[in-house]
Amino acid sequence: MKYNSVLKAEFLYRKNRFIAICKKGFKLLTVYVPNTGRCKELLKEGTTVFLTYNDNPNRKTSYTLVAVIKGDKIINIDSQAPNEIVYEAFNKNKIDLGFKYGIIKREYTHGDSRFDFYLEGENKKALLEVKGVTLENNGIVAFPDAPTKRGLKHINGLISSSEKYLTYILFVIQMKDVKFFTPNYVTDKNFSMGLLKARNAGVKTLAYDSIVTRNSIEISEKVPVILEETWNLDLQRN
Known part of the structure; x- marks a missing residue:
């Protein structure tokens, strides 16, 4: 399974189960989190994450958080x-x-x-x-x-x-x-x-x-x- 248009960002915080705020350079991004689990050990402030970009105008946000770096591992968190x-x-x-x-x-x-x-x-x-x-x-x-x-x-x-x-x-x-x-x-x-x-x-x-x-x-x-x-x-x- 491959993802298109992937970019690296910095995780800041999770607003709720489905939405997080990340940072790319000086820009704040509203990001969809495709995992309803707690993921507390993964989604910590400052963590490097990987986002996909989709410019579909029907989406509430153009970005989806699909993977996280934890230590020396890349962990996919996409529940789909x-x-x-x-x-x-x-x-x-x-x-x-x-x-x-x-x-x-x-x-x-x-x-x-x-x-x-x-x-x-x-x-x-x-x-x-x-x-x-x-x-x-x-x-x-x-x-x-x-x-x-x-x-x-x-x-x-x-x-x-x-x-x-x-x-x-x-x-x-x-x-x-x-x-x-x-x-x-x-x-x-x-x-x-x-x-x-x-x-x-x-x-x-x-x-x-x-x-x-x-x-x-x-x-x-x-x-x-x-x-x-x-x-x-x-x-x-x-």
């Missing part, structure tokens, strides 16, 4: 990116689900849930939900960075579908060079315990990291997953 790069990766057979899939459908409804992907092949049918991960501390990455009732609903939907489908939840880590993925028990214990319940019901949890540049992101390699509360860390501390 994970689904896009997973779709690209499926079409290149880069994600191992344990079977070869030839049919790929997006936004698939089953029961009272809508899942990101439906896949079919080798007489097998699968449902898969995607979650983007931006929270990192010392190489450990976790989800969520804010409580998510919607995320728990997706888990329960996968559990209830497990008798008829192969079921997966795929965490897309929107950065490179991490040690492992774990649920964030500190921030959302219900979601984290839900992942354990899902595993016991047959839902498979996968995590892949990403190659991120200032103007692109793509799926890279599988990352180890630890679902137990062994690493009960406050990942949003400095």
